[in-house]
Amino acid sequence: MIFSTPIFFYLLPLAGLPVLFHFFFKQKKRRLLFPTLMFFHRTDPRLNSRRKIHQLLLLLMRVLLIAFILLALSRPKFQSSVQMGGRISVVVVVDNSGSMSDPAGDDKTKLEFAVQGAKKLVSSLGDSAKMNVVTIVEDPAVASGDSLTSDRESLLSLLDKIVPTDATGNAHRTLAKAFKLLKSDSAGGGVVHVFTDLQEAEWTDDALQSESADESINVYLHRIESKTRQQANAAISSIQFPRQKILARHPLKIGVVCTNNSEATANIRVNSIDNQDNKSTQKMTLEPGRSQIVEVAISPDTPGYHWLKTWIEGDGFAADNQASTGIVCGQTATVLFSGSPGEFGVLPTAFSPDNYGQLTGMISEFSRSGQIPRAQGEKPILIVTTWKEIGQNNQVTSNLRQYVEAGGNLLLVPSARRAGTNAKPPAWLGAGTKSRLSNARGIKVESMTKESGFWSRIREATGTASPENISVFTFYPLELSEEFTPLLGIDFERVAFAHRELGLGNIYVSGTAFDPRWNTLPLSGLIVVMAQSIAVEGTALEETMLSLIAGESPKGINAGGQHVEVISLVGDEIDFEGRASDIPVFSKSGVYLVKAGSEEFCVSVRSSPKEGLMQFLEGSQVQAMEKITHSVVDYNPADELQKYHIGRSRTFELFLPLVLLATLALFVEGWLANPIRARAEKTMRSESTQPPGQGKQPGDTLSTSGQEVPVGRGGG
Template identity: 25%
Template sequence: MSLLTPWFLAGLGLLSIPIIIHLTHRQRSRVTVFPSLMFLRKLPFKTMNRRRIRHPLLFALRCIAVILLALAFSRPFFDTVAEMEAGSARDVVILLDVSASLGYEGRWDAALDSARAVLDGLGEGDRVAVATFDERARERVPLTLDLVAARDALADLATTDLGTRLEGGIQLAERILSESEDRTREVVLVSDFQRTGWEDGGRVRLPDGVALRAASVAPEEGANVALAEAAVRAAGDGRVRLLARLANMGDAAVEGLPVSLEIAGRTVATIPVDMPPRGAGTAVFDDLALPEGRSRGRLTIPEDGLAIDNAFRFVAVPEAGLRTLILENNRRASDGSLFLERALEIGDAPRIETSRTPATGLDAGALSSADFAILNDADLADAGRAGRLREWVSDGGGLLIVLGRDASMNRWSDAGLELLGAAPGSLVDAADGRRLSSLDYDHPVFELFSGPRSGDFSGARFDRFWSLDPGEGTVVVARFDSGEPALFEHSVGEGRVLVWTSTLDRYWNDLALQPVFLPFVHRLALHATGYREPERWIEAGGVLELAALVGTGGAGVAGVGGVTELAGDEAEWVLVDPDGDRQPVDVGEGPTWIEFPRAGFYQVALRDDAGRAITVAVNPPITESDLTPVATERVVEAVAGVAPTAAGAAGENGAAADEETVPRRAELWWVLLVLAGVVLAVESVLANRWTRQRPVSGLAGA
């Protein structure tokens, strides 16, 4: 029998209290002096130790109750490990972590040694299964008596480039043992117990009757530096700036760590970076001239304990940016679009280039080169101009209509009102000022401002705005405190139209003076155009659709574009992995998804046309770089329902693989509590009966 909380046994020391009282208490007489007796013979007064226990049964019952309560709070249980070790037939599942973090400084060898030690401890008649897990769990060897097959399976295993998900491994072990009957069942979990792999693990639990042994190979000091991200920003004149972000996962500061940048296989520059403990750092590569088209880029740092995150791969391609055309009112001063223009030109993610043109002179040629158009305080009285705008939006353009004093709603043509998405409205002159009070923070425009201290729109005061009644199919995104729409949108063909019912300068409101103005205008541009910053890399284990790769370049790829025929004899695609091995891509009638399980550069290419190769950059998940382990006791208690008892197992080179054993067991604390209650009840009945018969003084019936 073992105890979960043995320190509660200190309560047994309370047994000494009644014993001490009974054996040390003396009854003393109180002497009163009478003067008239002062000449009589003085008699000595004797005291004696009160050593006799008058009711030993009551004393014993009370002591037994104290003992039972102390034992109950210490949580005793019967351990079944001894029975397992005695040679009873067992079904054992070796559950081995093969995620990327196991590549840290020989931890993989220690994990294999722990698994082999389990095989060495199996007896005659015991069966074993081998299963592995990273982000997914796999059964390598089903339950078998063939220990040689299990050893061969362990010899063929290697770590992957994927993340950790302990929950999936536990669920697989449960399914394997569900087929076991009339045998002792046990799971041996060998892992480094990364905290990032156990975030949702508390939801899994082994069934009753299944024991759990957890062998941890977590490093004592998980110092590690990882390359986390590469971001390319336009710097003007066709040159770019590259930002390399690093994460220091250790408890010691890092100084002067060299970060090298390679483009198309050539080292461009090396920059030293300092990082605080458990902090981040950035290496900035300025004024870079990237090669024409798309090329491979790679960031590297010197090797440390975990080599897999010391290189970061990406597709090097300049940021295309957004081209914005501001359609101005001819009657307004030249500074009517000043705030809009300055706000859009600040920032480089993406870089937004602006140009102005009079709204009355709008033609199809001016729109053809624009991604985003702003009709700033101008009307659409001319049906031809409205038709050209509508045709451009229908082809995928993004339009922002800003209504001001010269919008002249009563002059708009029917084509213009259809593009506006609302009937002609009236001008509201709010002398007391209006505020924005109802914002849809789930909408992409305001999603950026949903967090705490991310921006406040309530400080802006609106003195004038147009009151419009949006038509069917429009979505109101923001309202004033009086209920009128401030921002609404609707779709036109493949494009999107946003309508702002006040000005975006200082004439009708002071929003342009608020800190939220610049990011707000940027979000309007990005949402109207449907812009998404290109992802130049994906995580290992990710999938991409072949049509997206071929047609648009896709996420994390350097594509050729323009290829639409995916099936048939003329378009046989192959996947070339980082080692150069080729395998065919099965192209069916529906979407064709390609998985990228390892870190490195892949190529998706036509079988007989190397010029149509599409490069995909793949990196390990950054979560694998954080080696901080979760407490093993927390895992095994959550999975097995009780706290573990500690043992030890030796790994390679003397490295210790801490092992926790948690058998499924019956606990006795509730039985002891019931017995303690029964004893106290009997003691109370006897004490009351004997007290009525003869007064009892002192503790415990003394």
């Protein structure tokens, strides 16, 4: 209850004046001797009680009249405040982002303070208050429904379930959800309490500027102070997947990018463990502001899902130290040769020595050029064809282009059996062959553009990027467009082997066949390394492999209306089964398998590197929330949070009702002390005093003994 002019409220005791008057100026009872009580006893015995009730009612009405007038003059407003158990709508937002796991004092983390404040607020709200709890980082364990509730116990239970995450929260989405909850309540309006550290990562989001709320909603941001961190902080800022396709028994090196985002030198250890229980630890020193890639090897030996968990130890903040990487290791890959085995020399063997895929994970298949379109469905890892083949059929070349642009690899070689390239290659290829050159003793070729990725992989595999003693006996110097990178040749005019990217795929063109009659490559081990490198080139990230930062929702999962299921491969278990659009954000590092009908997606989640940044908003306003009525207040555990509801909860002007009540009291008082009744009594009196028998009439006089004596009513 709020009084606009409380002076009148303080005068409320004056309402007791009628009672005082009643007692102090009470009509003194006269004592009267009367001949008999006979007639009084014959009257209604309730009259005396009625008189007392009448007097009490009259007194009550007078007290009420004064009280109502004084209350009305004090202009009270009834406020459905917390203390009064009034109806108020409150949404409590708890910042459970990674930064909240930092200590804030008293051996408590900021999140513990936030939860404590939220619980205090929820506990203090009245029974009729409607409320709900929302976390800045969506947490399936803290799902609180789509409407406000009065079930305080369940909300307190929810608050107990809030745990630290590795994620950056989405303040825009959270506030939008809070406003939606308030608007869904029939009362409308309300208060949003946000317990947060106001880290810039969340509260400078441009999307916040688009969020607005009407004036009936007020937002209080309870800033939980962040302590200055003394230790250095390193974070896993990104994961670099190898630029190659993943095949069983093909070792991979995953780059873990560690960044020191503090102002102290970080001496850290980067630990890893994979699903085959291979563990590794690498020590490193990171200067402030510097990043460094740590390569962690993983060697999946079987097809299927594999994961690698990496984390940093030895720094001052843990919530940005986690990264989990999931990889999908496909079944045996196919290298499709468009032509007969004799045309490709030793290449089929170089790809698959046993042709069962046991050694390299690849098998070689041969088909005619007319079957190349089928390859798009089967997705061979590499298509090998001849210059002659590619120029013969436009439809085939068109399909090949689509295949390459979609991520496929194409190797174009001269037929080892048939001389001449004959047909003109398609223009999209950007390469052609010149006249054939032959030298019986062979011409030594050298590696070209050694900084290219191709030679980097060769160097990783063999330790050198300079093939020695490789000679060509016969070859077609290549005519290359600018997109091509020469890799092997006599000189730049006589290039024998080159590479270019087209779309997502790669095209390798060779002017010499991989046959001992054409060159000495098949006689060296380099042919195998080169062949494997060409085959697996590409990106390890396929459409079914998603990489996320904690706090993000997976995108690109189209379940076609079917329910999806989330299975945890490593990391906190997420128990979710529902629509694809409802998949919660992944709040912690881990690898999750999302099953959507017949499709499966491998989601790798790493902690958000932003959470370790010591950048927090100052001041009493959040600039990005300019369209929202809000206040930033420093959180104090000892504060009573109800004060923030004053003026925000619904108020009712009581002036008019009180004036009406005063009028009613006046009418009742007037009726009880009724002049109409008095007149009626007067009339009755005059009627009742008629003489009971004959005799003189009222007013008659009788002269007797020289004096006039009024004659009463005689009878007889």
